[in-house]
Amino acid sequence: MKKFWLATVDAFSTFLKVPGTVTRRGAHVRDAIDLKRIMIIAVISVVPAAIFGMWNVGYQHALAIGDGRLQILANFWYGFLKVLPLYVVAYGVGLFIEFFSAGIRNEEVNEGYLMSGMLIPLIVPVTVPLWMLAIAVAFSVIFVKEVFGGTGMNIWNPALVTRAFLFFAYPSSMSGSQCWISLKAGENVVDGFTGATPLALEGASAQYGTGIWDYIIGTIPGSVGETSVIAILLGAAILIWTGVASWKIMLSSIAGALFVGGLANLGGVGIPAWEHLILGGFAFGTVFMATDPVTSAQTECGKWIYGFLVGALCVTVRLFNPGYAEGMMLAILLGNTFAPLIDHCVVSSTMKRRAKAAAKTA
Amino acid sequence: MSKNIVLKKGLDIPVNGAAELCLSKTVSPDIVAVEPTALKGFTPRLLVKEGDKVLAGSPVMADKKNPAILLASPVSGTVKEIVRGDKRKLLAVTVQADDVQEYLKSEPACGSAEEVKETLLKAGLWPFIIQRPYGITADPAAVPGAIFVSAFSTAPLAADTEFTLGGRVNDIQAGINALARIAPVHVGVADSGSTFAKLENAEISVFKGKHPAGNVGIQIAAVKPIQKGDVVWTVSLLGLAAIGKYLTKGIYDVRRKVAVAGPAAIETAYVETLPGAPMKTLAGFYGGSDEGIRIISGDLLSGKAVGADGYLGFYDDTVTIILEGTEPELLGWAKPVRWSQFSTDHSYFSWLTPWRKYDMDTNLHGGPRAFVMNDSYYAKVLPMDIFPLYLIKACLAGDIDKMEQFGIYQVLPEDLALCEYVDPSKNNIQDMIAQGIDLMLKEMA
Numbered sequence: 001m002k003k004f005w006l007a008t009v010d011a012f013s014t015f016l017k018v019p020g021t022v023t024r025r026g027a028h029v030r031d032a033i034d035l036k037r038i039m040i041i042a043v044i045s046v047v048p049a050a051i052f053g054m055w056n057v058g059y060q061h062a063l064a065i066g067d068g069r070l071q072i073l074a075n076f077w078y079g080f081l082k083v084l085p086l087y088v089v090a091y092g093v094g095l096f097i098e099f100f101s102a103g104i105r106n107e108e109v110n111e112g113y114l115m116s117g118m119l120i121p122l123i124v125p126v127t128v129p130l131w132m133l134a135i136a137v138a139f140s141v142i143f144v145k146e147v148f149g150g151t152g153m154n155i156w157n158p159a160l161v162t163r164a165f166l167f168f169a170y171p172s173s174m175s176g177s178q179c180w181i182s183l184k185a186g187e188n189v190v191d192g193f194t195g196a197t198p199l200a201l202e203g204a205s206a207q208y209g210t211g212i213w214d215y216i217i218g219t220i221p222g223s224v225g226e227t228s229v230i231a232i233l234l235g236a237a238i239l240i241w242t243g244v245a246s247w248k249i250m251l252s253s254i255a256g257a258l259f260v261g262g263l264a265n266l267g268g269v270g271i272p273a274w275e276h277l278i279l280g281g282f283a284f285g286t287v288f289m290a291t292d293p294v295t296s297a298q299t300e301c302g303k304w305i306y307g308f309l310v311g312a313l314c315v316t317v318r319l320f321n322p323g324y325a326e327g328m329m330l331a332i333l334l335g336n337t338f339a340p341l342i343d344h345c346v347v348s349s350t351m352k353r354r355a356k357a358a359a360k361t362a
Numbered sequence: 363m364s365k366n367i368v369l370k371k372g373l374d375i376p377v378n379g380a381a382e383l384c385l386s387k388t389v390s391p392d393i394v395a396v397e398p399t400a401l402k403g404f405t406p407r408l409l410v411k412e413g414d415k416v417l418a419g420s421p422v423m424a425d426k427k428n429p430a431i432l433l434a435s436p437v438s439g440t441v442k443e444i445v446r447g448d449k450r451k452l453l454a455v456t457v458q459a460d461d462v463q464e465y466l467k468s469e470p471a472c473g474s475a476e477e478v479k480e481t482l483l484k485a486g487l488w489p490f491i492i493q494r495p496y497g498i499t500a501d502p503a504a505v506p507g508a509i510f511v512s513a514f515s516t517a518p519l520a521a522d523t524e525f526t527l528g529g530r531v532n533d534i535q536a537g538i539n540a541l542a543r544i545a546p547v548h549v550g551v552a553d554s555g556s557t558f559a560k561l562e563n564a565e566i567s568v569f570k571g572k573h574p575a576g577n578v579g580i581q582i583a584a585v586k587p588i589q590k591g592d593v594v595w596t597v598s599l600l601g602l603a604a605i606g607k608y609l610t611k612g613i614y615d616v617r618r619k620v621a622v623a624g625p626a627a628i629e630t631a632y633v634e635t636l637p638g639a640p641m642k643t644l645a646g647f648y649g650g651s652d653e654g655i656r657i658i659s660g661d662l663l664s665g666k667a668v669g670a671d672g673y674l675g676f677y678d679d680t681v682t683i684i685l686e687g688t689e690p691e692l693l694g695w696a697k698p699v700r701w702s703q704f705s706t707d708h709s710y711f712s713w714l715t716p717w718r719k720y721d722m723d724t725n726l727h728g729g730p731r732a733f734v735m736n737d738s739y740y741a742k743v744l745p746m747d748i749f750p751l752y753l754i755k756a757c758l759a760g761d762i763d764k765m766e767q768f769g770i771y772q773v774l775p776e777d778l779a780l781c782e783y784v785d786p787s788k789n790n791i792q793d794m795i796a797q798g799i800d801l802m803l804k805e806m807a
Binding site: 243 | 375656665667687690691692695696705706707708732737739747749775783785788793
């Protein structure tokens, strides 16, 4: 029992200070980098999207009740109070399970969930009931991460599985035109307002002159953090510069989306290909979710293929499946599933090529 | 004609305390230890008892599997103690040195390949020859495809071979001439202007790049990667000089200039001493007590922590002294800038000050985790055409087929030492590779 609590105590103490552990075997000196630093950088990269998302929750609420005044602080505060409980639940439930399993396994608590917990509230509708979120988080942390052995061993991105769980278990709370706008009790939507995402409306701007700049800035309904392309690009810059996420995956995902979108355009189907990049969860998923180093492809060549697959699948789902307006979640989960296979093909073909080259020189 | 090979991947760890290029003293140790532990694949059988007289060059131990392979005493004197560890494992034989050194004299013959082998075996110089794959003491019956020598080291704070061995080119040349009868010799040098670039009877390649460009394993991989069934031998430049000395003078003389370096060294310089010399003879460099410091025979990445009671390793020409990093660091990873720490990662800012050197210590800077970052994070410091993380995981899984496929034949733990250095999950990667190699040795035997 004493050992069980050690993991928890250790997690808090190492959070405050780097312990005086010294190298016992192998290289006597080690780089200052550790997973805590890498994870905190990843978390910081999401902050712009989170802050904008909170403001946008308030802004959408104001639009819905017909309050056209631009109140930056008031809108942010409204959204903050709405999103905060999501964070409390996501981190509370997820970290509890993480600490508990670390105690059982007698290992140090892994930092991986800090990033998952940061992402989860941003990829769900703000109105999602907290008990649903708690169940979804518990499911995903236990069955997608811990049963495989914890961070580093999982096959799918835990944050996305949380969303997928909600999506399939409670579809009525996850899609349609009501779930994206948070309203206080007794408030009514003004006439003509629809809370549907532009993607669900196929880009048709409904009531608020939705234009390209609205998509890019992010003043549209959607999951909390996914709407602002600018905030997401800020995060992408941090991730690429620090090397936490792969630019190859981001670039090839964009290429994949443009490819399928472009083909569809040639056949006269769908919105212009490039609009897919700034609508819905594409940008958020490409930057923060598809690039997860654990669940994405490992090899450099594999990353190109994997990214392309994610982008292409996303737009394919968007265009050809009337049931799902948004395809990013499923595209990334499918990409995660195929990543080991992609790597296997890349590695074995490289090995074969090398063996041939070696046979030639010998 | 020399070949130029540029290696783009790698990392020179900017640590303070490189040894100054001056010979501070010559140490003639009273006691010398003959340690078989540094020799991989060598199972020692004692040839002496306590109280026996030995000459410099007299065999002290032989290999159980191949009794022709001998390990000799570097000094003349009396066998003082036979040191055993757990399960009576032979750890060392210590020899009390005579005041006047006497050498075992012989008339070395090296007409044919067989004669060269016989001479080196008899002289006790054979352990200098390492066989790849697996980095074991070479099998005299094997037919190597080539013999590789790296004439420089890029490891952090490693001895400068121009300084330590630049004056012994004649010995080295004699060594090459003999070994060239067994197989073609390849020498890797750091610069076409290097003293060693003028060596004859060998193929010279110039390697440009950061550490581990000076590792012989990396050089072999760049010249001709080891495939299944290949056997190559490697000899250190130091070993080559000792072999050459034996062939020209007929004496077993393994004296060497050793760099004493490291951020915690009171003074850094070179000393002339013998392998097996006690670290106590270097007390002036670290202050006598090893409390709070770590004394490493070898370099910072792959050397062995021996402590003040230890001895200089058979293959080593560097002693590194660093502080034990037992002091916790408040807020460490959470500080935006960590001025006193170096990191290759862009999330810290050491890349802004590439000229700075750091007083590194042995702190792990984190806790052990599962591998999270992917293959390319490790591959950026490994100038070899392999997938390091796949190889490491194959070693962990003990999967022989996969290890083979991913290049276990090409590597020794030291080649992946930098992967271990940069690993944010703080895994002991060199250990993992060593386990894989041990498994290969067991299964392939």
